[in-house]
Amino acid sequence: MKTKKDNIQTLSQFKDKHYGNPGTKKRDELESGYENFKIGALILEARLEKGLTQEELAIKVGTTKSYISKIENNIKEARISTLQKIVELGFGGQLHLSIKL
DSSP: OOOGGGOOOOHHHHHHHHHHHHHSSHHHHHHHHHHHHHHHHHHHHHHTTTOOHHHHHHHHHOOOOHHHHHHHHTTSSOHHHHHHHIIIIIIIIOOOOOOOO
8 A cells, every 4th residue: 555655756756747857848838937936926025025015116117016016926027127127226126147057
């Protein structure tokens, strides 16, 4: 008889099984979607930390409340220039990007 422990798998194993190996189209789409979700979640977290509403952030950045909401909820992808405005003008911070090879 199998125990619950026998059914445990790592996140990588789950993704391999259900989305294919890294480099396949379905897996790449999953990973890309996660990165966009993560950016929206980071913006939401920073906005709340700063005590700003979506409307207040939008005014500081020069965009709309709707656009901020769409980024935070992973409906729209933010352009790097927009992300930079959100971080610098909206939060008073600095945006750092890196490339790993």
